[in-house]
Amino acid sequence: MSALDVELEIGGMTCASCANRVERKLNKLPGVEATVNYATEKARVRSDGVDARELVAAVKAAGYTATLPAPPAAAPLAAAPRESARSSASGVDPARASSRPSEGAADPTPAPDRGSRMLLRRLVVSGALALPVALMSMVPALQFTSWQWVALVLATPVVVWGAWPFHRAAAVNARHGAATMDTLISVGVLAAYGWSLYALVFGSAGEPGMHMSFSLIGTPEGGSGEIYLEVASAVTVFILAGRYIESRAKRSSAEALRALLSLAAKDASVLRDGVEQRVPASALRVGDLIVVRPGEKIAADGVVVEGASAVDTSLVTGESVPVEVSAGSRVIGATLVVGGRLVVEATRVGADTELARMGRLLEEAQTGKAQVQRLADRVSGVFVPVVMVLAVVAFAGWLLAGASLEVAFTAGVATLIIACPCALGLATPTALLVGTGRGSQLGILLRGPQVLEQTRRVDTIVLDKTGTVTTGEMSVREVVPATGARGASAPAGVSAADLIAIAAAVEEGSEHPVARAIVRAAATDLPRVEGFEAHTGFGVQGVVGGRAVVAGRLSWLAEEWRIDTGALAPHAAELEADGATVVAVAAEGVALGLIAVADTVKITSARAIEELRALGLTPVLLTGDNPGAAAFAARAVGIDEVRAGVTPAGKLDAIRSLQREGRVVSMAGDGVNDAAALAAADLGLAMGDGTDAAIAAGDITIVGSDLRTAATAIRLARATLGIIKGNLFWAFAYNAAAIPLAMLGLLNPLLAGAAMAFSSVFVVTNSLRLRRFR
Template sequence: MTQHIELDVGGMTCASCAARIEKKLNRMPGVEASVNYATEQAAVLLPVGTSADDAIAVVEATGYSAELRAAPVPAAHDAHDAHDDHGHDTHSHFDHDLELLPAATGPTDPRARRIEAIRMLTRRLAVSTALTVPVVLMAMVPALQFPNWQWLSLALAAPVAIWGAWPFHRAAWMNLRHGGVTMDTLVSLGVLAAFGWSLFALFLGDAGMPGMHMSFTLFAEPGSGADELYLEVAAAVTVFMLVGRLFEARAKLRSTDAIAALLELGAKDASVLRDGVEVRVPIGELVVGDRFVVRPGEQVATDGRIVQGESAIDASLVTGESVPVEVGPGDAVVGATVNAGGRLVVEATRVGADTELATMARLVEEAQQGKADVQRLADRVSAVFVPIVIALSAAALVGWLLVGAGWEVAFTAAVATLIIACPCALGLATPTALLVGTGRGARLGILIRGPQVLESTKRVDTVVLDKTGTVTEGRMSLAEAVPADGESAADVLRIAAAVESGSEHPVAAAIVAGADASADALPAVESFAATAGDGVHGIVEGRLVAVGRPEWLATAWGIRLDRPLAERLTALEADGRTVVAVAWDGAARGILAVTDAVKPTSADAIARLRGLGLRPILVTGDNERVARAVAAEIGIDDVRADVRPAGKADVVRALQAEGRVVAMVGDGVNDAVALASADLGIAMGTGTDAAIAASDLTLVRSDLLAVGDAIRLSRRTLATIKANLFWAFAYNVAAIPLAMLGFLSPLLAGAAMAASSMFVVANSLRLRRFE
């Protein structure tokens, strides 16, 4: 028995910090932990006998703070807080985020802490920049070097090197106390070394003499002595590092706001009917069973089922689906969608953390906490990176001294090596792309379960599609009732509906609805039983009645259709109808045809899947003629018909045995095993909880076009991750040798290091424009 907890971790400043915490947690007996630098969270699996307090204590003993993470619950915000009148996302404006904190935000809220940290970092950067600019100008332009200019330069640079760089110094010291080194160690060493050299030159060398002048070069020159100042290096590197840290912090806040944006979509309050009177109550007071009114233009307060009224529901804020959907009594509606038409009365079916909006937020959060295999490689590199860089810096210093190049060349190479190294880019490469990709997917109604899903989408070459509810509307309706000779259509339908009233199958629902009578008006059914994928039977008015597939009646009951019924069945199936036979007293009494219209976007969706290099296969429990009629309509030539629910998983496994990488798309309980068996399970969000739980990708909107969108987004996100990692590795492989060989000054090294992290984050943020 294990316990899964999530921790908010404070104090991490680079990927090396996350690697250290993860290593410490995983040393605990039986504990499995994954620490994500970008989300500042730790996912921890605790064995029996180990508590959350034990894990928190280990994190704190490593030099960081930790606290249990609260579960995401929809916030009470009006839709206009998150969107303008045109539906545009106003939370993308970062300054607006800084000014408008959620009212419920407390002092321990991670988002509030991040925003406050960004404010402090912004102030530190502004002051440091104002002091650094004249220092750099005096060092670069000899004409500005008036008598004793170097002492003014010291007065301006000292606050920057000490106070401006204090976050790096403090983190380096805290890590050193716990026996560790991180990115902050490299920055702190570089800044203090440049500042210390300058103090030595001013007070013990010749740099403090009146009339001292210094020419600016990007590369150190052999033979230079202790009369050179590095104040501009200490100050400018600090500013570059602060710029990189601020850019990184703002990007992380933006990318993790996907969850906050989802939860803020909901309505603030609802008009609940109490004894026939409308009472306005906060959304948090709603309970299951409450009936509330939704007027035109208002948001649906929570998930529910319409009990009165007809309208069109605009779900674009939640699912990205642009076309409003017509709804009426009995239809389910999702919280945060907008009533675009008439007055509705809705009965709440799910509230609070159980709503679809909260479920979406949990799925996105779980995905953002995961790590891909490529990220684990980057984490292992980051864990040993800093000690190696310090050793290489020392080697550069000693090497240049041994060849007689002089102290300044040796010192410049050593400091540049310290500053140029950038494990932050490695640590940010995967999480930032994953954060932005999953966040963008959530706004488009695409929920990605985790980074391993991205790697699966790249390899998939075959898509297996369930028919009902996936390719078709999933709302069957009775098309025709055909009685046998001597029977009436009304009687055949009435008796069949009585038996089918005990079933939840879509065909059964269509037959019952077609009988145009409530369940109370139908004859009672006794000894009801169902055979999965075949049919149902029971006793109605003293007669044993069976309703199901004609093949099932023939094999299990020995009942066959007469020629007129068989000929009519063939014609109906050729038109794409699903046909069931009705029998009692040992003879076939008629057939019932139901139809399930193909979704208008299905044919276009199949074409797009082919454009992605995927081979579509239609799998259905319907017979061959019906299946092929539907397949021909949407452009699929590979059809697997007469497949029982358990057989769908067998189809997937058979394709895998042929060497294919299979994606399965479905929405029903009988699809769950196949979804779990596939290399990539894709559940339509309108489907069952079992199907969604077994899937890797969940599509909130019931549109097959979203399958292609999901695969494109996943592949784009994976490509971004790989590009980020390539840049991060290539940057370090190329830059560190150049610094050691003296081709880079510390000033250039600082700028390049900040630029590398900014490049990785900016490249990831491009995913926000995915359409």
């Protein structure tokens, strides 16, 4: 049997340890290499000699569900036109058909997130029921006659229905001999509720007029007169809140791929039998002639067979300057035509296009990204079994000491209850909520707790150029009148301002981004142009103030218009070596000078690099732009290491290469071509004014375009992680300190409740320190 690469969708995982268990189970099969990602709930498996059914069976044997992704919805490419015709004949709306994913790509749109909605419903209902229980239990003035029975009625739905996800997960783990935080939560909640029920029915707690005792140290015999309903309810609500926050963070994991694939053209104009017709992009075939007009996206990869235009390829290459294409030029699907009309012969369609390939790169990067296992789960791997053993020891110890069954049971149950992680449920969510709230005020969005741990260890930050270090917008960098070009002569009175004005006047009729930059740099009142004519890919001409003016490529002026540009050529070569686009201007057959247009370095980028270096990070510039433009930007901001002319796949390879060198890498970018690299980096920083695909792939989103905020984001993430670790330490410490008292039978319910309340208050107060973050 040949090697099989398959992706399984895993269900039933509740924590990172579940993903580890599934991964170990799969890797025990002969010839299987598996990676399970808890965040995306997917397993990527390479197997030799094991078919998909055996893989699914292995996952089910571990106590989880596994399914193969649904087959693609699109019809086979060869049959696409006939399928389209049948759809039309049967009344299917072609517009709807065009919104389907391209062939070979799984539908990235998730089914309605019933899990998150159910969690939210459980949280809201449980919180509403638990609040009066807690108030009645902790405020003596509210303890009316038979209040305890009302508390029981309110707490029962919380314990049974609200905490059901924890009970179910604990049962699954128990069947496979494992214990996680779900086990401790379930056992603690059920123990608190069970003992309360016992005390109400068989003890003295159910008597009318019962009040909760406030003595700090109780007696073992007093256990049957106390109830723990507020503990069972509060723990359930706190843990549900934490799980809901985590669920929302996980839900965004598919947004990067969805945003990327949404950039593809939905339909296209195709020439068939000499007739132009509009068809869904999914119906395109190799060899189709696609008509693309200005402002439209190219629907497939192909070769230009007719026409000439400027094409904005920044989507794929990161190049800020549109590329001039004409007959014979290769073009990429989803790029934007900004000039003239093109006729493109499709060479790659559907799953073979560059955009689809980038989608696969992004999905592979996300699936292969090692998610940091949450600290609480790691500690609980030791803490949970130890607590359960101590509870059994306490129970057995009292029995062996000759105490009654009631005393022994009270000590054992109290040990479980005091260990129940009330503050632990708040430790991560409160710090994350306060940290993200403060971050939103500073223009920083943290995706979730899983992104924080890497910020402490990050030592390298890789920066995209266009849109991250630079503005991504063309502007005039330099104006060189002919008299300033190494002694060349020019008509008297032609200054830099005159040169810009003349060029802007003739360029005003063009929609090319370079022309728009020249017009923006000129004065508002421009001379009137007559006889305007654009020569796509070369330049423009017109009559300005009675003089024939041409502006465009230096070689075009020399070859087509026989203008002497020799004196300007060396300076033009220098400007082009720095990545600028050079426009030569001439009037009445005489060269007037040069205008250099280029992407602009942000004024805050140099300061941002200094701040990142101060955090111990080494900056690396990684761009699809040409080496000249990259070197110019790097010099301007103080970056020593530059990698230019890199494709999207090359960016992903560069990140992994740095990681293989032992570096912990952060990546900052804003384009679709950065999405896979952002997902593969240990910490992805997406600039918020970039594309949806980049934002969804990043771990941290920087709202706006100021790179200095990236340094602030790393500082905030590190501070939030420190608070979370402090919270987790104290959450366990309070419980651990009270366990000996519980085992000795000296812990009454209110002391347990007070200890939990105090630990919770400490955790919340500690988290609120993040509000003062600067």
